Structure formats: structure tokens, C-alpha cells
Amino acid sequence: xxxxxxxxxxxxxxxxxxxxxxxxxxxxxxxxxxxxxxxxxxxxxxxxxxxxxxxxxxxxxxxxxxxxxxxxxxxxxxxxxxxxxxxxxxxxxxxxxxxxxxxxxxxxxxxxxxxxxxxxxxxxxxxxxxxxxxxxxxxxxxxxxxxxx
Amino acid sequence: xxxxxxxxxxxxxxxxxxxxxxxxxxxxxxxxxxxxxxxxxxxxxxxxxxxxxxxxxxxxxxxxxxxxxxxxxxxxxxxxxxxxxxxxxxxxxxxxxxxxxxxxxxxxxxxxxxxxxxxxxxxxxxxxxxxxxxxxxxxxxxxxxxxxx
Numbered sequence: 001x002x003x004x005x006x007x008x009x010x011x012x013x014x015x016x017x018x019x020x021x022x023x024x025x026x027x028x029x030x031x032x033x034x035x036x037x038x039x040x041x042x043x044x045x046x047x048x049x050x051x052x053x054x055x056x057x058x059x060x061x062x063x064x065x066x067x068x069x070x071x072x073x074x075x076x077x078x079x080x081x082x083x084x085x086x087x088x089x090x091x092x093x094x095x096x097x098x099x100x101x102x103x104x105x106x107x108x109x110x111x112x113x114x115x116x117x118x119x120x121x122x123x124x125x126x127x128x129x130x131x132x133x134x135x136x137x138x139x140x141x142x143x144x145x146x147x148x149x
Numbered sequence: 150x151x152x153x154x155x156x157x158x159x160x161x162x163x164x165x166x167x168x169x170x171x172x173x174x175x176x177x178x179x180x181x182x183x184x185x186x187x188x189x190x191x192x193x194x195x196x197x198x199x200x201x202x203x204x205x206x207x208x209x210x211x212x213x214x215x216x217x218x219x220x221x222x223x224x225x226x227x228x229x230x231x232x233x234x235x236x237x238x239x240x241x242x243x244x245x246x247x248x249x250x251x252x253x254x255x256x257x258x259x260x261x262x263x264x265x266x267x268x269x270x271x272x273x274x275x276x277x278x279x280x281x282x283x284x285x286x287x288x289x290x291x292x293x294x295x296x297x298x
Contacts, residue, residue, distance in 0.1 A: 024173040024180035031173035031180050033216040067182040
């Protein structure tokens with residue numbers, strides 16, 4: 001197995017086809033990791049969520065780390081790690097960005113409406129609006145392992 | 150899709166068959182996430198690594214979070230999140246624990262010696278010893294999604 005660092009362009013090409021990552025955030029130096037779905041575009045990961053611990057913590061401390069990978073087998077894999085900053089996209093200030101995020105994500109995550117539907121049911125009458133955000137990439141690095149030779 | 154919280158016993162049963170997780174650590178409130186291989190036993194995740202950023206940060210701040218999941222498809226998945234504390238197992242103080250960790254991990258990760266071999270090559274003459282650690286689970290919670298009805 002050979003492990004090589006990926007160039008910035010390779011990382012970007014990978015992010016364009018990736019869709020699931022693990023988002024790390026931290027509050028008072030206690031880390032928290034949760035899976036997220038995202039869509040990459042021009043230096044940003046766009047995502048959505050319902051309100052919960054992750055969002056609460058990122059509002060308090062916007063520094064985040066996203067790790068995403070593609071594992072073919074033990075000796076063929078890619079792993080990209082991103083340092084970034086959380087930016088929420090509330091209305092009305094971010095109406096345009098929110099619409100853009102929503103349309104980018106809708107292409108891939110229409111099915112997620114089911115999950116949101118479930119959350120809505122759990123809180124009875126109260127309607128939970130999806131919360132859109134973007135993650136501004138500050139730096140990233142990637143490793144690629146290639147098979148036995 | 151229905152999403153339900155998992156009981157403690159269900160989380161444990163899942164950890165017993167899981168082997169890959171994402172470890173979140175944090176230094177000066179900057180989170181970092183990296184994939185890890187682990188073996189669960191009696192309230193601990195045992196793991197190994199070579200020395201790098203992850204270990205450096207966990208020595209400075211032992212609070213960690215591990216997320217691990219099993220995704221069958223969009224509506225059938227399990228995700229477990231663990232809050233825990235990092236404990237390194239250096240010799241000679243932890244010789245017994247280290248041996249135990251090593252034998253638990255060897256059952257699953259013999260192949261990883263290849264990767265260590267690669268790291269050894271990269272630093273020339275210097276031999277990199279695998280570093281063993283355990284993660285003491287303080288609390289955990291899990292969610293299980295079950296398919297469309």
C-alpha cells in the first residue's frame with residue numbers, strides 16, 4: 001500500500017462527488033461528532049439540519065472540522081480533512097444564499113424530507129423548519145492510499 | 150422511516166461488531182476528526198496509532214467523542230455517539246493493558262502492519278512504534294432508523 005498526499009485540486013474533485021461527512025464541533029473543549037450530508041461548491045460545504053446540539057454548539061463556537069472518505073478496501077481509500085467555519089443562513093438576511101443552498105441540496109436530498117417529516121411528527125403541532133448552513137473551508141488536506149504493488 | 154433511541158445494551162451489542170469510527174478531539178476549541186479502528190471491551194474502546202496531531206491533541210485535552218455507524222440504506226441505519234476520555238498505554242506502567250489491547254486488536258487488524266510498515270519507511274531509519282491507547286466511555290447514545298412502513 002502506498003499513501004500519498006492529495007493536491008488541492010484532487011481534494012476539490014473528491015468533494016464534488018462526496019455527499020456524507022462527519023462534522024466535528026467543540027464546546028468548552030468537549031468535542032462532538034455527527035454525520036452530515038453536504039453539497040460542495042466553490043469553497044463551501046452546504047448543509048441542512050434541524051435545531052439540536054450540533055447547531056447550538058456551532059453557534060457558540062463556529063470552528064469546525066469535517067472529515068469525509070471513500071473506502072474501497074483496506075488498501076484503496078481516500079480521506080479528506082477540512083478545517084472550516086460554520087455560517088448559518090437564516091432568513092431574511094441570507095434569503096438568496098439559503099435559496100441557493102436549498103436548490104443545491106434538493107438535487108441530492110429530496111428523500112430527506114421523510115426524515116424531517118418524522119421530526120415534525122415527534123414534536124406534535126410544532127412545525128420544525130429545516131435550518132440551512134454553509135461551512136466556509138479555510139484549509140483542507142487529503143490522503144489517498146493505492147493498492148498493493 | 151422510524152427513528153428510535155437505542156437502549157444501552159443495544160449500543161454495546163453494536164460496538165462489539167463495529168470496528169471503524171470517527172474520533173473527534175479538540176485543542177483550544179478547534180475540533181479535529183480522524184477515522185480510527187477500534188475494538189470494544191467492557192466500557193473501553195481500544196485503539197492504536199502512530200504519533201501525530203491526533204495523539205498530540207489528546208495528550209493536551211483527553212476529552213474525546215467517537216461516532217460510529219452502520220448504514221444499510223437511507224432508511225435503515227444505526228449511529229452511536231460516545232463521550233469518552235483518552236488514556237494512553239505506554240510501557241512500562243501499562244505493560245499488561247498494552248498487551249491486552251494489542252491482542253484484542255491483532256485479531257482484527259493484522260493487515261494494518263502494512264500501513265505501519267509504510268510509515269516506518271517514510272521516516273527512514275527511525276522505527277515508529279505503534280502507540281496503544283484506550284478510550285474510557287463515559288456516556289453513549291444511539292439512534293436506529295428502521296425502513297419505510
